[in-house]
Amino acid sequence: MEKLFLGLLFFCIFMVLQSVFINGLKSTFGKEMIFEKVGIFLKSKLPIYLYKPLIGCVQCMSSVWGTITYWSFIFLFFKLKYVHIPIWVAIWVVDVFCLTVINLYISKKL
Numbered sequence: 871m872e873k874l875f876l877g878l879l880f881f882c883i884f885m886v887l888q889s890v891f892i893n894g895l896k897s898t899f900g901k902e903m904i905f906e907k908v909g910i911f912l913k914s915k916l917p918i919y920l921y922k923p924l925i926g927c928v929q930c931m932s933s934v935w936g937t938i939t940y941w942s943f944i945f946l947f948f949k950l951k952y953v954h955i956p957i958w959v960a961i962w963v964v965d966v967f968c969l970t971v972i973n974l975y976i977s978k979k980l
Contacts, residue, residue: 884943885965889972892928892935893980899925928977932969940965 899909913921922930940962944950950958 881961881965885968885972888936888939888965888969889976891939892931892969892973893976895935896925896928896931896977897980928973929970932966932973936966936969937962 897903899905899912909925912925916924918926923934925931944958948958
């Protein structure tokens with residue numbers, strides 16, 4: 871029971887860190903920020919279905935950046951066995967959906 875609690879606590883902390891990263895990335899492309907001109911250029915050149923998940927919308931960014939951060943973390947710190955892949959995929963899906971809500975909450979507070 872204690873292992874489950876610690877695992878869930880760690881997962882929640884990890885999701886908050888992912889969300890802070892995504893919101894920080896989004897803000898760097900905002901008005902008067904370091905990558906503002908890059909963001910304007912990408913918005914004019916990329917189709918909306920690519921622009922939003924890459925840098926345009928914190929809720930949409932959960933799918934791309936949540937996936938990149940999740941699987942990078944999993945591959946770096948865990949030994950994947952084929953038998954565990956369905957569990958990791960299920961956790962990834964939960965992670966992306968939870969990130970959408972957390973990102974929206976954090977972006978509204980900023």
